[in-house]
Each structure stands twice: as structure tokens, then as C-alpha cells.
Amino acid sequence: MHIDLYVALAGLVVGFTVGLTGMGGGALMTPILVLLFKVQPLAAVSSDLVAAMVMKPVGGGVHMRRGTVNWELVRWLCAGSIPGAFSGVLVLNHLGNGQQVQDRLKIVLGAALLVASASIVAKSFLQGRQSRADRKQLEKGDGPAPSRSFALKKIPTVVIGAAGGLVVGMTSVGSGSLIIVALLLLYPMLTSRQLVGTDLVQAIPLVASAALGHILFGDFKLDLTASVLLGSIPGVYFGAKLSARAPDGVIRPALVFVLLASGLKLLNLGTAQLGIVLLAFVLVGLPVWGAIDAAGRPQRHWVEAGLSRRLWVGVQAAGALFGVGFGMAVAYFVSARPKLGAVSAPPPRLEVPAPV
16 A cells, blocks of 8 residues: 555645644545645545544544534434435436546535635634624623523424535535534524534534445545545644634634635636636735624723724725735734734633632
8 A cells, every 4th residue: 555645744734724723624635635636536535535534533522522412413414414425426426427527526626615615704704793792791791691492493404414415425525614604504502612513423424424435436545545544633633732722813714715726726717817816815805804803893802902993994994995905904813803802701710719
């Protein structure tokens, strides 16, 4: 068996990113294999899914032990995702033969990456809105907002599982990005930990079903999978160890940029056109994101941090209009946003000694 050390190094970087951010590895590893290592798309998807089948139980096991898994939701998601994932492989087999199916799979994979990049933005917005609502409730002095009781929506849950499974089976993308965004919209009463834990656990049988389909009908290559696992296993471990100190405000925009670039390249966008689109995204998208994030933060936090909300929102918004807000956006995410995060963090609880 031949181990490709360069693929293992790529797996190390992707695994580290997955451990650091919690996003699915398929959205990064598969396009890297296709675009950088010139692996045929079907082989890249097949090998990446089999590697993910080995990695998924690691994160899922942590949440099982912590009790942050909604098992009722997992069961109904799996009712749609397991057959959906296997069906995704069968759909691939009907796209054509030889180079024809490889070309068509590149288009499908590129579209999936564009959706995944949009899902990261949506996830950030939804989670930020929920956390701001919780902070406002605490600032009123009424204690935490009363939690809404969980009510399972069986049919929409099965549909989410089936649609997500179909995409994962065809592209290896979606188990860690697309499905969790749909769950955020459908079940806003669940905490972030419950959403992540539930998504990770339901992804275990989902990815296993997709991997089995690719072993039987895809283009699974043991050497390629072993090379990916050699790097990704330690990468995930070290990334998870550092996740508490991850500069989330910088990492997420960078991931959106990488996924957007990979998706457009897989869609056969020319180099010049790709450069123009990415330049526009950087000059306009990042300051818009920064202005929205800054505008949503309470005025009290700005005062405590010694910063001006009007200045940071206005400069980024105006800069985005004229294509010159990139520098201020970087300064906001690197400098101002961490300061705001520090003052918005809840104070540590004091341990009161028990009376003797």
C-alpha cells in the first residue's frame, strides 16, 4: 500500500481546521484532492467518505458522554438520511460513464460547495441573533430566557435528513454544514451544544451509509483513504485542543472564501473571472459582514470596551460601498471584535463555601 505524504499533509491541515471549527471535512478535503492532487472527483468523494466514517465517531462519542444529543431527533433524521445517502451513490451511477460522470460530478460538487459557503454565513447569523437575544434577556435582570419545550416535527425532519443524505452521498459535503443550518431554522429552542451533538451523532450512520455505497458502487481507493487518515486523525485532535482559543471571527470568513473559490473553480470559472469574483467578495463581503456583526452588538458592550459602535459600523459600511472597507474589516475582526467578546462574556461564578 502506497502512502502519499503530501496527501497526508493536506489531511493534517484539513483535520486541524475541522477540529478547530467543527465544520465537516468533506467541504475542504474533497476539493483539495480534486483541484490540487488531480484526483478524479468520484475517487475523491469515495475515499473522503470512507475516511469520514472512521473520524465521525470520535466527535460523536464526546457528545454522547456529555449528554448533548437529542436521540429522538437523531432517529428521525436517520430515517431520511441513511436511505438518502445510499441513494445519492446510485444517482451518481446514473449520471453517465467514465469521464462523463467525472465532469458532471465536478459540477455537482462545485454547487454543493457554494451552498456550503452560504450555510456558514447563515449559521453565523442565526447563532449570533440567538446569542444577542439571550444577552438582552439577561441584561433585563430577569435571568435566562425561558426555554421553549422541544416539539419534534417528524416529516420536516425526515425531509432534511433525506435531502442532506442525498447531497452527502453524491459529494461528501453537507453532514457538518448544510444539515445543521436546517436544524437551526427548524429547532431554534435547541442549544448550540445540542445542535452540534445531535448533528455529529446522526452523521455517523449517514456517512457510514454513503461510504458503504461508494465502496460497493463508487471508486474507493484504500491508499488514498489511508493517506488522508494518516494526517487528519492527529490534525483533528490538535485542532480540538486549540478550539477554545480559535479566532472564530477570522476563521469563518476565511472558510467562506476558500469554499467559494473551490466551488467556482470546480464550476469551470476562468482564472481571470475567478480573480474578479474573489476580489469583489473580499472588498465588499467582509466589511458588510463586519458591519452587520458590529451593529448587532449592544451599546453597553461598546462602552465597556472603550470603542465607538457608530465609527466601526459606519466605516465598514461606507467602505464596502466604495470597495475600500477591507482593511477596517480586518481590524474589526482581529482587534475590536475580541475586545467586545471579552466584555460580553458572563462573569465567572463565585463558589460560596458551605456553612460549617
